[in-house]
Amino acid sequence: MDSGGLSFSNLTTKFETTMLRPTPEKTKTPSVPFKYRLVKAIDVAGLNFLTPVVRLCFGEEPRKQLKDIGLYIVIPILAMIFGVCGWFVVSEMVVTKSGKLPNPSETLAAAGSIWDFHVRENDKLSAFELTGAQRDARMAAVESRLKELEPLEEEINKEVTEEGKRAEERTQQRTAALEKKYDEVKKELDSAAEEREKALKAKSESIDKSDVDAKKAYIADVRKHRKALDVAKERLRDLKGRIKTLKDLKDDKLAAVLRKQTQIAEERQYLGKMKDQLTKTNRDLKVAGAKKKLDADLAAFYDAEPSKMYLAASKFVKGESRIEKLKSSEYAKPSTLPFQIKRSLLCVFVGFFIGTAIAIPLGIMCGLSKTVMAAMTPIVALFKPVSPIVWLPVCLIICSAMIPDPDKHFFTQWMWNLPILGKYQINPAFLASACTVALCSLWATMTNTALGVASVDEDHINVARVLRLGFWDRLFKIVLPSALPLVFAGLRISLGVGWMVLIAAELLSSSEGIGKYVWDQFNNGGSRSFANMVVVVFVVGIIGLILDRMMVVFQRLVSFDESPTAV
């Protein structure tokens, strides 16, 4: 307003004369010691349980630090150990049609085999694409490994037969006593029954024809006899049941050997497939074979009689196009869990960004204007409680309608040809899942943004009024920075909600991802699928935890009560 009144030349002269006056404020702050910078970094990263360890390393109040370590590190670890033990116990008790609830070690083994599957599939993919000397080297390695496996396999097979026999013997030993007892009891009961029957038959002859009471008593006797027979049957059945449980008892040694056998068989199968990938089905070799055939076709065409020229030529042309197809062919790698995890993460972030892009501007508008707030409140209240299960079909229909044929649609084609995103094959199911995530997660960000914007400190608003800041300056210099901590608190909630929603959405939409993996495992009912599902429980939990911690760090970095540049 008053800027016209000031001339810069005046200021500069004043500046020269007065700038150099001594400043009473203390000079240079001493640099912060490494220890405190480390503690602060740990604090910002939200890993506060490490703080006592750091302080202890620097020898600060050892007793207090040890107490803190006990409280924040040892006790959680103990609780985890307790939990794992409890899991072992519970898993023995929960027996279902699809098998026993996997215990921790089985779950760990399942995780290992999921990882092995991933590594092997990647190997197969690379083997498919290998050419020349590299392929030969790989082939040699595969063959030498196969040779190594041969004796191992024989050995293990022998071991399995032997162990099987031994296991049978062991079972017999275990059950021998009971079986003997069964035989004895059976004999005893049978003879008793026979005697009773004989006695009853003898009695029938002594009964007078018109003696009704005697006849009634006879019926009672027969009833008693039948009852005794039932009791005997029950007793025998019980004994048999006990023998059966003893026989069914899992033989740990045999199981261990069998597991080893399966492992070796799996590796052999993998190596066999690798061999194919390096020879028969190898892309380069297939192309070379086709080329040879093409050359022959060409020669045949040149030699052909005029009457057969057309046929020979078309054979040659067909061969040409076949080579082109072969050159661009890919190994159809099945989805592995790591790939599905990556795709799920991509999906949740796409949804999260769509949601954020809608929620933050709307939230700002709601916070700034009471009119917009009044307009939006019923809409928010109406849609906020809608379940992802309801949103998903709606989104799926809309996305599929927009991209009716993903193999031909320009958008999906464009996406599939992108360098990094391409391999995730973004399709309508993916987009529908992402939109569901967005629709379910945007509310937290929106309400928090609105709250943050609406509750800017009155003093800061006054500063803006005195300076007559324009709308954009006011927004970007005053309102948004002060709302940022709350916005990030909202984003954190949104991402957590989004991650939970996504798994359900993928499960329903069959969009390749963690949710689909669970669904596939549920449906295929293999011996390992139960353990695989339990592995996924932990995978989902750990990823959710990491996402949350990430947002906590962002939130702390934008909170101005902690000065952001200090770390």
Place this chain on the structure above:
Amino acid sequence: MKDDNKYVEIFNLVKAYPNPYGDPIRVVDGFELNIRKGEIISIIGHSGCGKSTVLTMVAGLNEISHGSIAVDSREISGPGPDRAVVFQSPCLLPWMTAFNNVMLGVKKVYPHGTEQQRREICEYYLSAVGLGNSMDKFPGEMSGGMQQRVGIARAIALKPKMLLLDEPFGRLDSLTRMELQDVVLEILDREKVTTMVITHDVDEAIYMSDRVCMMTSGPNSKVGKLLSLPFGRPRKRAEVLEHPAYYELRGSLVQFLEDESHDSPADEVKESEEAVA
């Protein structure tokens, strides 16, 4: 037609708040004051008498119910950087460094200056308040006194026609307060900005200002008495304290305040005024 004796003209100023059970409560009623160009005037009164209300009305942050305020022969409407305010709490933006806090206003006031010129202005005023070495600190890393220094630098860097200080040292300890009084006086001596200081500290009023305006207790408070001080500028604390008239002036001020507190109004009215202000 400019009159340096009436550089700031406050005429029949009224602030009324609606009262659902009666007539509107007139917190300030008929406040009239003329301020000379370059003059420092203190407004003193009991807490709740409407001092801050007057200041916020001059700043344009509070609507005027009746009357008018003219600065440099122009009637004010709304807040603006020509009337810079130093609030009781520093009100710095905590996500900006001290330098950027000052720069925010400087950018607004010198839109045609180069980046280098603006930077020099900010650095100049920050060193003037003694923060030459702390320009890149965030408010969270500074003490209350340092924050208030930034607040003063931010206000003065606007080159305002009028500087409004709303109990600027009220939240500081007495040593820091004295230090900052000197900092402000030194800058004001150099810049000659017309200044209005709200205070409830009698010594501060006498030490800092050319005239003291005593307000009657509210509601319906107005100017009770105006007192011209005979001290020259630049001021030295010791000289002021040893001046023969010092105790007489101080006595008359304290006397006025004591007289006012005898017929002070009901407490709830004070409270309601404070809450709104």
